[in-house]
Amino acid sequence: MDFAQLETYKENNRFEAKAAQGGLPRSVWETVSAFANTEGGVIVLGAKERKDGTLEIAGLGDADKMLDDFWNAAHSPDKLSYCVTSDRDVRIEGVDGKELIVIEVPRAGRRLRPVYVNGNPVTGTYRRDHKGDYRCAVNEIQAMYRDASDESVDTRVHENLTVADLSAETIGSYRRSYELHHSAHVWTELPDEEFLCRIGAAKVGSDGAVHPTSAGLLMFGEEWRIMAEFPHYFLDYRQELGVDERWQARITSQDDSWSGNVFDFFRRVFNNMKQAINVPFKLDENSERIDETEAHDALREAIANCLTNADYNERRGVVFLWKEDGLHFSNPGGFRVGLKDAYIGGNSDPRNETMMKMFTLINIGERAGGGIPDMVKKWTSAGYGRPVLSERVNPERSSIFLPLAIGPVGNVGNDVGNDVGNSIRDAITVLSKTEANALRIIEENPKASAQAISESLGISKRQAERTLSSLRDKSYIVREGGTRGYWVIQ
Structure with missing residues (x-):
């Protein structure tokens, strides 16, 4: 410099x-x-x-x-x-x-x-x-x-619960997925209790009996039992593709029509979000249409990454959004490795390591540290813009954005809320003082106009408009509801 x-x-x-x-x-x-x-x-x-x-x-x-x-x-x-x-x-x-x-x-x-x-x-x-x-x-x-801690947070044993307190339906669904990928494995013949111990969903407690771990409870428990152990637990998916309604579809863990656990949420959300992916007409060697692309694998990775890296002890829960610009995934807790290292890969460090293992056993996610780079590669190879990772504090949250626009969206290092480089040039080009002040105004008044920001900061309206445009390009804010709408901080 x-x-x-x-x-x-x-x-x-x-x-x-x-x-x-x-x-x-x-x-x-x-x-x-x-x-x-x-x-x-x-x-x-x-x-x-x-x-x-x-x-x-x-x-x-x-x-x-x-x-x-x-x-x-x-x-x-x-x-x-x-x-x-x-x-x-x-x-x-x-x-x-x-x-x-x-x-x-x-x-x-x-x-x-x-x-x-x-x-x-x-x-x-x-x-x-x-x-x-x-x-x-x-x-x-x-x-x-x-x-x-070196011990994964999802290994804690809940001795006040038994395996019978978990959802038998969800366990059955998971075991069917497991058998599809491990049809000849000896674990497929094990009774539920022993199978859950093998995958880390249950352990023998101090009383000599088998009890669910945090991973097992989160993946296979029912929402009311999960919340007794994790009071801030909340999973939320919304499809927001128009301005006339708040959402067109919604799935939350607090809907008592289903279990509300992580594994069932994963399946429901993937089946909804995959509809956003374009599937070109293509036949396999048997003249059967191929219904999935590499983008589907990238979508699975993004969902699993957020669910296994979420801090379920923190507030605001997991939030997934399908919007016109793309698919947004956000979870409480920051990235355990820096953003730069997350893009590079090779250093897997999930917050809930046992949950990640359970997804990996059914061929979802990647434990070797290649999950994020593989997600980026597969999403872009399908023709979409480059995925963006971002991290925020106060409260701490990490996010993944899969753009639905065709072609590149910026470059890694300058398109995230907290830049991933360590040089002075990287550090001083992330957020200007004017941008930071404008963001503070938007936090206090989401309906703040460019004119209001210009008057508050003593800058021209044109400069305020450029500032808002820059914040939007850097994925700090998005506009909801058109010209009469409001700003939402990402």
Whole structure:
């Protein structure tokens, strides 16, 4: 990057500038914590923000001493729970005869989070959103600790339940799918209780009896029993293809006409969403029409990925939407690996590993870390735009978007809410100050017009329109209900 152009950049959710004229700022550690617990970011010391949001290079009086102060504190557990930066991440840069310190903070691995300051995770854990650094709530910290464990969260045994409390109908449906792919396997002859133990849906408890695991309860339980153990459990699918109605079809786990469990939800949603996929006329070697394309496999992967990576202890539940622009999948909990690593693949780390295994046993999903790259490849090979992964915090959610438009939709790295690169250029081109402020206004008033945003931010209406267009292109917002409608934050 050409640091001579630094003054043209503005702070955003992955870039922070601090004047640091009075020495190393105490707030730098809050930002280090925030970036480490989110998607990483860049801090520049020696630059201050002007009223219009652009930067002014002030320089540092003694950059070498400040750098020493930074490292002394960074390696102290009383200041930072874990030093996430290495020598290659922190350096002094010269611009027009002035010195700056550049700190590139990487995303911390899940086993190291939460990264907190001043020795107290409750008061010293921060994250970064488009508004800046914010102190994490207790539930966010607890979620990070859950993710830090090496034991999959869905292996917990529910000794207050028995296998008889699960849905026999759902178990039967799963076993039929299993037998289609493993017709000669010895497990097909096992009684239900032993079969469920083999696939991880049940375990022997401390009392010597067999009980469902969290994976078994979520996959095969009935909704009312699931909610007794996971009070915030909720699965929601909506087909929203027009402006005259709120939805044309809906499936929720709270509809008592079906079990409400994850496996039955998967089957119902796939049978609905697959209708969005174009199936060209094609015959196999036996002159039978081929009813599925690679896009169908990509759709299965997207659904299974969200269901097996959801944090079922968190609020707002799993939400799937079929809209005119594409298929949207969102679940509570962030990606366990960074967005960049998720696109690359090769490092499978599902939040609910046992549930993923159960899907894999019936040839749905991929445990070897190739699921997301394979999904992207198959969806685009079918002629659709490139799938987009995104991640948001406060509350933490991860999303997959399968566009129904033909052809490419942007490129990986610049089309997601939190960019996937680690360079300064990546960090400072994600969200401008004007975009962040416009998003804040939309949060407070979803019906805000371009004129209202221009008046609130003191910019021209044309600039406000460009800002809204940019937020829409970056998949931050979508428009519902036409010109008289409202904005929805993705």
